[in-house]
């Protein structure tokens with residue numbers, strides 16, 4: 001058999017697979033799942049527009065400290081950690097589809113509740129400790145929704161996606177996250193535009209939260225139209241249903257083949273978390289921790305200050321939103337277009353280098369107390385590097401590297417670590433900046449270099465592999 005024959009044969013199989021595939025259907029159900037990502041972005045960023053009003057209305061009015069203000073702004077993160085932790089249990093008990101539906105309900109509740117924390121127990125216009133507690137309660141509830149969605153949306157997409165475009169489809173979820181962040185900035189801006197500060201502080205901030213019911217409601221309704229994932233259906237022994245979903249996505253012939261492969265992995269392997277060794281779990285955790293330790297969320301908070309210091313004055317935040325929004329979107333698209341061609345590892349390693357370069361440069365400028373256009377350029381280089389690599393691909397890998405039987409539990413552990421690391425970095429940032437701003441950025445630079453070494457040495461390439469092939473990947477290690 002000649003090499004040419006083999007190549008032609010291989011190409012024909014791929015073309016056949018693609019012809020039979022119902023791309024429109026696949027794309028539509030993927031988009032529904034990415035609404036989980038959109039709400040992840042929306043609900044983490046909504047606070048940025050409402051935070052000053054919360055401070056005036058609920059904190060300062062009662063003479064409470066800035067510490068309580070800080071805790072209130074970040075309380076949702078506690079919920080995110082909880083949501084991440086329970087995601088495995090929820091996604092295995094309810095299934096992926098119902099777990100996503102649960103998040104949509106949590107998103108609706110947090111939107112209504114955070115905007116009306118007085119509901120049932122208190123009177124509007126009379127801020128009290130009780131109202132503050134209820135506000136935090138609803139924010140934590142929303143955080144649980146975010147934590148759950150952050151784990152289950154990528155799992156859902158990964159479990160419906162054909163292997164050759166899985167990276168692309170899961171990366172769409174990161175696009176939805178940054179898009180959600182951008183949308184809520186505009187929504188908050190639209191609500192506050194032309195209004196008096198008094199109105200914003202008493203009423204405007206409520207609408208910012210309540211606006212979340214629109215994407216959340218849409219998510220709940222559209223979820224009724226999507227199927228459960230074939231991998232979950234197979235896990236609970238519903239092979240007929242799994243086959244139907246696979247047929248709808250991949251066509252008759254390919255579906256049978258995939259189901260057979262899934263069956264083998266489901267029946268042969270045990271559901272013990274360490275059934276495939278400790279390495280896979282450690283790799284999952286380190287992917288998560290590094291995605292946060294490189295300092296992305298700090299860069300996102302730091303960007304507005306740079307814009308302010310550049311004297312862009314009143315419109316600074318809008319300018320910043322548009323510029324960073326564009327950088328985020330464009331570079332996430334680069335990842336979407338390349339992740340299945342170039343592979344996960346090269347992109348991650350390239351991103352790590354770009355981030356290290358950006359952070360060391362920002363650190364050096366901070367040492368010399370130079371702030372201005374150069375800092376902004378390096379922040380953009382840093383953020384662009386993250387968006388074309390660790391932003392989307394970390395989620396791609398977390399949703400695909402774990403074998404079918406342990407995916408739910410293992411993703412939950414990784415995602416809980418991700419949110420805990422996010423909390424650690426965000427909460428230590430102000431104190432670290434007081435000690436040394438240059439040193440702080442250089443530390444994130446060091447983390448970026450370590451993330452490069454970690455990917456190089458420990459992360460296997462998963463491009464084009466089916467989820468069923470992941471098992472052999474780990475057994476070999």
Ligand code: BGC
Pocket residue numbers: 174177178291296297390391392422
């Ligand atoms: C990260 C978040 C980050 C978001 C937007 C996600 O991949 O997990 O921590 O805020 O991207 O940059």
